Amino acid sequence: MFFGEYHLKIDAKGRASVPKELRDVLLEQYGDEAVVVTKSVRRGLLAYPAREFASFRQDLINQDDSPQKTAMMRLMLTPAAPVAFDQLGRLPIPRSLRLYAQLNGDDTKDIVVVGMENRIEIWDAAIYDQVVTESEARLLESPDYLSRFGM
Numbered sequence: 001m002f003f004g005e006y007h008l009k010i011d012a013k014g015r016a017s018v019p020k021e022l023r024d025v026l027l028e029q030y031g032d033e034a035v036v037v038t039k040s041v042r043r044g045l046l047a048y049p050a051r052e053f054a055s056f057r058q059d060l061i062n063q064d065d066s067p068q069k070t071a072m073m074r075l076m077l078t079p080a081a082p083v084a085f086d087q088l089g090r091l092p093i094p095r096s097l098r099l100y101a102q103l104n105g106d107d108t109k110d111i112v113v114v115g116m117e118n119r120i121e122i123w124d125a126a127i128y129d130q131v132v133t134e135s136e137a138r139l140l141e142s143p144d145y146l147s148r149f150g151m
Contacts, residue, residue, distance in 0.1 A: 001025070002115030007125065009108045014098050015090035018047075018113055022120055023089055035120070037097055038080040043127050045101045046076075047091065047120040053080065093122070102127065 002025055008017040026033045026049055036053035040046050048056065057077060063069045081094045098104040102124045103111060110125035123131065139146055 001029075001117050002120055003117070004115045006113045008111055008113055010093070010098075010103050010111045011090075011108050012106055014093045014095060014104070015086065016093055016103070016111060016113065016122055018085065018089060018091050018120065020089060022113070022115055023085060025115075034082060034084045035091070036080050037083050037091070037093060037122075038076045039097065039100050040121065041075065042131055043101055043124070044131070045093065045097055045103075045122040047083075047122060048118070050082065052118045091122075 002022055004019070004021060006019050006022075008019075010016040023033055026035065030049040030051055032050065034050060035047040036050055037045055037047045038053075060069065060072055060077065079096060079100070081097065083091055083093070085091055093103065095104065101122065103109060103122070112121075112123045112125050112128040114121040114123065114128075
């Protein structure tokens with residue numbers, strides 16, 4: 001499974017550095033370094049191993065028709081793109097996905113790459129800081145949940 005938080009760069013050509021530790025998990029557990037990159041609901045990107053994305057896709061398709069299902073399909077299935085790492089371990093992110101996640105620019109940009117169990121998340125560093133701050137606030141509002149983990 002994927003874990004870890006890595007503060008890295010994406011270059012002007014849209015190639016995001018992804019740590020070797022995460023690429024090793026792809027090879028060891030999934031037999032391939034290729035991923036399917038798509039949008040998240042928070043202006044970040046999700047990179048799934050192909051098998052995990054296929055499972056997610058099937059679970060979504062099996063849901064009863066609803067406005068939420070259509071929204072998820074539009075947000076996550078439609079823009080999904082299979083992507084392979086280059087020889088230097090960089091992930092070339094399609095332009096439309098970079099624009100969505102605010103990862104486009106004329107120069108390098110700070111990003112955060114996060115291992116999240118069955119997927120890798122890729123964030124603009126400033127947006128990630130906001131997401132973490134909101135997560136902290138949500139947990140502080142839920143002391144019962146925190147107590148389950150001895151906190």
